[in-house]
Amino acid sequence: MFERVLVAEDQQSMNFWMLQTLKELNIKDAYYACYCDDALTRIKNSLKDGAPFDLLITDLSFVDDGRTQSINNGADLIKAVRQYQPAIKVLVFSSEPNPRVVNALFDKLAIDGYVHKGRTDTIDLKAALEVIYKGKKFVPEAFRVSIRQKNAFKFSNYDVAIIEQIAGGANQNEIPDYLKQQNMKPTSLSSIEKRLAQIKEELGFKKNEQLIAYCKDLKII
Amino acid sequence: MFERVLVAEDQQSMNFWMLQTLKELNIKDAYYACYCDDALTRIKNSLKDGAPFDLLITDLSFVDDGRTQSINNGADLIKAVRQYQPAIKVLVFSSEPNPRVVNALFDKLAIDGYVHKGRTDTIDLKAALEVIYKGKKFVPEAFRVSIRQKNAFKFSNYDVAIIEQIAGGANQNEIPDYLKQQNMKPTSLSSIEKRLAQIKEELGFKKNEQLIAYCKDLKII
DNA sequence: AATTCACTTACGGCTTCCCGTAAAATATGT
């Protein structure tokens, strides 16, 4: 089983429970950090000391309590940690309910497992640790189903860029210039109009406002 | 100290930790429910058995896992419980970060305390239990500040109704009829336009889409 | 090199929205 584990999580209660659970699994070297920056520092130090962690368990969202941090979320923490220790196993433990977000973690950050804070998380966590230790990925079955269900429409980076601009208060006729700056391909006002119309068509929406609400709900923007 | 406590929370890990913490405080009769419906049933039964709970600790959001429930969130649970046992003390323990939502709980549901799942929640919880047991309210100081900061603009029910319609895809010229149905006062298209313009003006926004994004972020809609 | 096909752009009309002004209605004070 894993020997040295670092937990990055801003809920103190959860940290206490997590450390206790890890101890029950005979993982003696387990530590926690309440801030992403602290977690990254610990990782760096562990490498310097020649006693690297072999698993990082991290939450996704960290509440901003005023202390300025250079990293403020789990995804960025994972990216940063991978720069120093690319081979470290990563388990995300979060209450993020959006399959799209979780899917992106597996695709883009190559995380090794995801456990949803929920009615079975104590069991799931233990199962995840075993599965990951064996070098496999841990994706809860229940989740995989809903990934398929909800991924009716795929937003491209291009789509997201446009929608973010609109949600930020831009006029449509300001967007072509913005897209050129970003080196994104169809830049004409006409193309933007067409793409927007198509997205709304496919989702069954009539108005931009509806689309913004939808994207906010699904955390696409 | 409290003698019988019921915890309504859908995170199993949190329930385990909570029961353990309560035991450490010499509260022997502590139980948990993973579903709101189960929690309400327990409350009812406890009254029938002549051994009522004297404290309810509840989360706000409960993940829908497919099991159909008549109550699916903490606020509704509190309302329902109060119908059977109006005097029960209620402590909300949640990661809800929006002061507006928390404020509404104190105002409308007369909850006795709020503890934010965060970096100091183990301390806060113990403090809250003591304060509430003495009959006082527990509002974290740090939170009260941000309530003031963020409540720059007060959305009325009227405002929310309009914004919800727009976010739902309604044309502005459909809204007058809707407002008449809802018996809300200024119903003319002109008034709606003016109100929207005023809201955006006060918040420094140019477009509806921006407003929708803002309201979604702050969970106003 | 010519043809085809997919994609992008330009443009015009039509609708919706935005915003100012003024009239009507309602509320308030004397």
Add this chain to the structure above:
DNA sequence: ACATATTTTACGGGAAGCCGTAAGTGAATT
């Protein structure tokens, strides 16, 4: 009851967005 404020409504001109058509561009195929 009357006069004065305030709010609500009506309307109109201009701006922004929507949508269809047609022209332009460029890569792939023959």
